[in-house]
Amino acid sequence: MKISSISTLALNNGLRSTTSSLQDTLVRLQEEVVTGRFADTGLELGARSANLKSLRNDLARLDQFTISQSRTGILLEGTQLALGQLGTIGEDFVGNLVPGVGDSLQRRLVRDAAENALDSAILQLNNQVDGAFIFGGENVDQPAMEDYEGSALQASIEAAFLARFGFAISDPATSGLDATQIEDFLSNDFEPLFASTSWGGLSNASDNAVTNRIAEGTIVQTGVTANDDTIRDFFMGTIAAYEFYGSELGGDALGVVGNFSLEKTATAINGISQLRGEVGLTQARIERTRDQTEAQILLVEGFSAELEGVDVYEKSAELNNVITQIEISYSITSRVQQLSIMRFL
Amino acid sequence: MNLTLTNALRIAQTSLLNTGTRTSVLTDNINGANDPNFSRRDASIAYGPNGEQTISIRRSENAALLEQSLRASSAASAQETLSSSVTRLNRLINGVDGEASISTALTDLENNMQMFAGDPGNEMLAATAVDSAREVADRLATASGAVQLFRAEADREIEQSVADVNSLLEQFKQVNDKVVIETRTNGDPTPWLDQRDALLKEISEHISVNAVTRDSNDMVLYTYQGVTLFETNPRSVTFTPTPTYAPGKSGSSVRIDGVPLDAGAGASSSAAGNLAAWVQLRDDIAVDAQSQLDEIARGLVLAFAETDQSGGGGPQLTGLFDYGGGPGMPPAGAVYTGMAATLSINSAFDAGVGGDPMLLRDGGANGASYVENANGEAGFSARLLNLVENFGANYTTDASAGIAGSYSVSTYAEASLGWLEDIRSTAADSADRKSVLSERLTQELSNETGVNLDEEMSRLIELEQSYQASARIIAAVDELFNALLNSIR
Amino acid sequence: MSLFGMMRTGVSGMEGQAGRLSTIADNIANSATVGYKRFSTLLVTQSVNQPGVQMHFSGGVTAETRQLVSQQGVFQFTNSASDLAVNGSGFFVVEGPGSSQLLTRAGSFVPNAEGELVNAAGNYLLGYSFESGIPSPTANGFAGLERVRIDDNELVAQATDQGDFAFNLPSTAEIITGNTASANLSTSEFSEKTSVTVYDNLGAPILLDVYYTKTAANTWEVTVYNQADAAPDTAFPYANGPITTDTLTFDPSDGSIIGATPTLSIAVPGGATVELDMTGSSQLAAEFEITDIEVNGTAPSSIERVEFTTDGTMLAVYTNGTSRELFRVPLATVASPDNLEALTGNTFAVTDGSGDVRIGFPEDAGAGTIISGALETSTVDIAQELTEMIEAQRSYSANSKVFQTGSELTELVINLKR
Secondary structure, X not given: OOOOOOOHHHHHHHHHHHHHHHHHHHHHHHHHHHHOEOOOHHHHHHHHHHHHHHHHHHHHHHHHHHXXXXXXXXXXXXXXXXXXHHHHHHHHHHHHOOOOOOOHHHHHHHHXXXXXXXXXXXXXXXXEEOOEEOOOXXXXXXXXXXXXXXXXXXXXXXXXXXXXXXXXXXXXXXXXXXXXXXXXXXXXXXXXXXXXXXXXXXXXXXXXXXXXXEEOOEEEXXXXXXXXXHHHHHHHHHHHHHHHOOOOOOHHHHHXXXXXXXXXXXXXXHHHHHHHHHHHHHHHHHHHHHHHHXXXXXXXXXXXXXXXXXXXXXXXXXXXXXXXXXXHHHHHHHHHHHOOHHHHO | OOOOHHHHHHHHHHHHHHHHHHHHHHHHHHHHHHOOOOOOEEXXXXXXXXXXXXXXXXXXXOHHHHHHHHHHHHHHHHHHHHHHHHHHHHHHHHOHHHOOOHHHHHHHHXXXXXXXXXXXXXXXXXXXXXXXXXXXXXXXXXXXXXXXXXXXXXXXXXXXXXXXHHHHHHHHHHHHHHHHHHHHOOOOOHHHHHXXXXXXXXXXXXXXXXXXXXXXXXXXXXXXXXXXXXXXXXXXXXXXXXXXXXXXXXOOOOEEOOEXXXXXXXXXXXXXXXXXXXXXXXHHHHHHHHHHHHHHHHHHHHHOOEOOOOOOXXXXXXXXXXXXXXXXXXXXOOOOOOHHHHOEEOHHHOHHHOOOOOHHHHEOOOOHHHEOOXXXXXXXXXXXXXXXXXXXXXXXXXXXXXXXXXXXXXXXXXXXXXXXXXXXXXXXXXXXXXXXXXXXXXXXXXXXXXXXXXXXXXXXXXHHHHXXXXXXXXXXXXHHHHHHHHOOO | OXXXXXXXXXXXXXXXXXXXXXXXXXXXXXXXXXXXXXXXXXXXXXXXXXXXOOOOXXXXXXXXXXXXXXXXXXXXXXXXXXXXXXXXXXXXEEEXXXXXXXXXXXXXXXXXXXXXXXXXXXXXXXXXXXXXXXXXXXXXXXXXXXXXXXXOOOEEEEOOOEEEEXXXXXXXXXXXXXXXXXXXXXXXXXXXXXXXXXXXXXXXXXXXXXXXXXEEOOEEEEEEEEHHHOEOOOEOOOOOOOOEEEEEEEOOOOOEEOOOOOEEEEEOOOOOEEEEEOOOOEEEOOOXXXXXXXXXXXXXXXXXXXXXOOOOXXXXXXXXXXXXXXXXXXXXXXXXXXXXXXXXXXXXXXXXXXXXXXXXXXXXXXXXXXXXXXEEOOOOOHHHHXXXXXXXXXXXXXXXXXXXXXXXHHHHHHHOXX
C-alpha cells in the first residue's frame, strides 16, 4: 500500500525546475521593462516577424524618401530662385530696350543692358545646388551654359550673317541693310540657330530634366533644363539685342531687331512665370508628399511599436510578481527541506 | 499446522529473517531516493498454511504512465533539439534580432540606390550602392555557406546519435537478458528493471520507442513507425555520414533494421526523439532555408538584369549581380539550386578590379547594346529609378522553397525571415509545452514509483517494532522452555 | 490374581515406559533433523482375564511404536534452489545404498562432483529425464527413474521451429503497384517491414526480414528474407531470393485473416522449418504494429543455474535467459505412510502395511507440491517431548513402586514360613 503519492525526488525537483523557469522569466522581463520591447521579438512574433521586418524596412525606405524629398526641395528652391532672378533680369532688360533708337549712346546703353542680362542669365543658369548644375537637365556635372562671348553659337550667328550678306556684323556696311533684310535674316537664319543643335554651342544642358523619386511610385521632374523653349527665347532676345545694337544698323533695321528682341524677351518672361508656377506646383507636391511621408513614418513607427513593444507598466507589474514568486519559492524550498521525518526521529 | 512452542520459535525465526529482508529492501529504497531511475520496491509477505512466510519483492511500476512519459520525453527531446537548432540557424542566417538579415542588407541597397537615383552623377553614391550590393551578395553567400555548415553539423549529430542508439541497444540487450534470466529463475530482476527503464528513457531521447513486454519480462522495442528496434537482439541502426554539404546535396537516411527513419514534419514537430528532429533539420528546414536564399539571389539577378537597348533582340543578361550560371538568366519560376552561394558582384561594376560603378546608372555591363544612357549624361536616372522600382516588383517564386505566394525581392526576403522566425517561435512554444508535459509526467511517474523518505522511515520504525516483537516471542519461548527444563530434576 | 502377576505387570509397565523414553530420546536427538518424522509410543494393554471368571488377573502393557510419517513439518527457508521440501503427503524417491529405491522427505540436496543431487544422508535424488521427450510416470514402480544430474559444462542450443507472430497491418496503406518485395529487385517496394530473430541448428541467431506489401485492397503479400543477404543500405536486392512468400487475404468486414489457421512456414537456412502462427493478425485502420512475437529456440549457452518449479520440473536456466527442462522429480505416495519402515538416513522403505508405492508428479492428486529453497524441518516439538519424558519418568517410577510393592509382599509371604 502506498501511503503518500509524492516522491521525495519529485518534491525536490519540482521546486528546482519551478525556480529555474521563474529565473528565466525574470531575466526576460527585466530586459523587456528596460527596452520596452520584447526580449526576443522573433520568438514572440513568429511569422509576424516578417511584418515587423517589413515595417522596419519601410521605415528605412521612408527615411530615405524624406532625404530625397528635402534634397529635391532644395534643388527646386534653387531653380525657383534662379528663375525669379531670370525674370527680373528679363524685365530689367526689357525696361532698357528702346526699339529703333538711332542715338549711339542709347544704342550702347541697350547693348550694355543686353550684355548685362546675358551674363547675369548665364550666371543664374549655371547656378549650382548641392554640387549639381540645376539647369543642366540630366547633365548635372557641367555648367549648363558656356560664356556667350566666344561661344560656338556666337560663331554660328556671325557665320550665318556673313554668309547671307557677305560682310560681318561689325562691318559698317551693315548700315546699308534695310528692315526687310534684317527681318528676313532674324526669322530665317538667326532664329533657327537656337532650335538646332547649334544651340548646344551655348548650352551644355541635356534636353531631359532631372527626375527624382520622392515616394513609392512617385517620380517628379526636378527643375528646368536650360534647353527649355523659354530659356531659348530669352537668349534669342538678349543675344539679338547684344549683337545688333553694337552694329551700324540703320534705324528701321534696328527697330526690327528691337521689336524682335522685345517680343522674344517678353515671351520668355511670360514663360518664366509659367515655369515658376510649374516648379511651384512640384514644390507644393513635394511638400504634400513630405507631409504624407512623415505621417506614414509615424504610422509605421506606431505599427512596429504595437508589434514589438510591450506595455512597460504591465511588464513591471509582472516583474514584481515574478520576484515575489521567486522569493516565495525560495522560502518554500527552505521550509520543505526542513520538512523531514528525520528531524523528528 | 501444529501449534507448538517449537513451531512458534521457528515462525519467530522466519519473521526475523523476513524483517531482515524487508530492512534490506527498505535500505535499497532509501539509497535510491534520489535516483530518478529508481523504482521503489515493496516487500510483501505471503503466509502459507504451514507457517511458512514467503517474501516477494514487488517493484512499483506503472507501465501506462511509463509509456506516456517515454512518449512525452521523446517528443520533448525532439522539439527541444528543433527549437534550439532553429534558433541557431536563424542566428546564422539573420543574426540577433534580424540585424544581420539579408532583408536589412537589401533595404540598405535599395536606399543607397534611391539615394544614387536622386543624384545620379555622384560617383561616391554609385560606389556606395555597389558596396551595399556586395554586402548583399556576401551575406547571401555567407548565409548559404552557414546553412551548409549547419547541415553538416546536423549530419554529425545524427552520426553521434546513431552511435549512441546502437550502444544503448547493446546495453539494453545485456540488461534485458538479465531481467529475463532473473524473472525466469524467480530471482530478483528489480535492479535490472530499473536499469532497463533508465536505458529506455535514454533511447527514447534519441528515437521513438514503443516497448512491448513479452513472457518473462522480455521486452521488444519498436519505433512508432512499427520498425523493430530490439527483439531478442538489437537491430542495427545504420547511417553513412556525409562530412561536407553543398547546396542540393542530400544526406543519407538513417536506417533502422533497413527501413529509413521518417523525418519529423512541421515546426511543432511530429518527430519523436532527436534523431528524427535532426533529420528534419538537415533535410527539410535547412534545405528550405537554402532554397529561399537561392530565390532571393534569383530575385536580385532578375531585378538588376540588363536588357538589350539596341533593338537587336539580344537576351536579358545579368547586371549588377552575377552568379555561377551567368551571364544568362536562370530559368524562370524555379529555384536555381546553389545560386546564393555563387552570387557575386559583376566585376564590370567593381571599381576595385577596374570596373565602373557608374554602369549601374548607364547599363552596358554586357556591351554597348545594353547601354541605356546613350548620351552618357551624368544626371541620367531613368535606369536607376527602374532598378529601385524593381525591388518592389513581383517575380514568380517557387513555392517548393517553403513560401507560397507572390513576392518582390524585398518582400520575399522579409517573408523568408518571417518563415524562419515562425518556425522558431512555434518550435519554442511547442518545446515549452512538450517539456512541461514531459516534466509533469516524469514527476507523476516519480510520485507513482519513486521513494518518499518519510514513508520509508516510518516503515523502518514498523520493522523495528516487528523485529522487537519477534525477539520478544523468542525470549518468551525460551523462558517457557526454561521452566519446563527446570521441572526435570 | 497373584503377586507375581502384579510384579510382572509392573515390569511390563516399566518396559513400556522405557520404550516410550527411548522414542522420546530419539525424537529429541532428531529435533533438528531435516525430514525427520517423530515417533510416538502407544501403550497397549495385555489382558489375561478369562471370561466368566470372577477374578481380575493383572495383565501388562506393551509399547507399540509408531512413526507419524504423514505429519507435515514446518518449512525452513534456505538460499539453495536445490533444497526441496514436499508440501503434501508425497515422498522423494531416492537411491540408497546398493541401488535400492527408498522414499524420503529429507530434501537437502546438493550436487556432487558428477553433478548428481545427493542429500545429507548420501542418497541420490531420482527423477525422469526429458532427454527422450516429456516423461510420464510409471504408476506403480520405480522403472524409468534415474539420478537427477546437473551438468554445468553443457552448452545447449535449440533450433527455432515454431512461434507466434501476430500483427496489425494498416488497412489505409497505399497499394503498391510496382515491383513487390518478393520480386527481389532494387526497385522493389514494400508497405511495412519487421524482423524476427530465429536460431539455426547450431544456435546461431539469424535475423529474418519480413516484408509486407499491399498488392490490392485487403490483400497483402508477406515475404521473408535472410537479413544477412541484404544489400548494404537499401536491402534490396538480396543476394538470395525470398525464403518464403505468402499472400494473406483479409476480411473487409472485420479485418481478420480469411482462411484456416494462417501459418507462415519459413525454412531457416541451416535450421529447422519454423512454423509461425499468425493467428490474431488483423488488417485494421490502425498503425502497423507487431502485437505478439514469440519464437522458441536458443543460442548456445551454458547453464546459469538450476531451478525447480512446484510441479517438480527441474529447469536449467541458461545464460541467455532461456530455460530448458532437464528432469522431472516425481513424488511417491503410499496408502498408509505411517506404516512405512524407517531406515537410516531419513529414508523409508515400503512395507506390506504401508501399501504399494504409487508414483505421480507433484501437483497431481494427493502428492502435494515441491517447494524449492525450503526444507521440511523435523516434526518434533521439544516441549511435547519433555512433557512426555516427565510423564514417562513418573510412570516408570510408579511401575517400579508396583514391582517393589509386589516384591515386598512376596517377601512377607516367604517370611510367613519361618
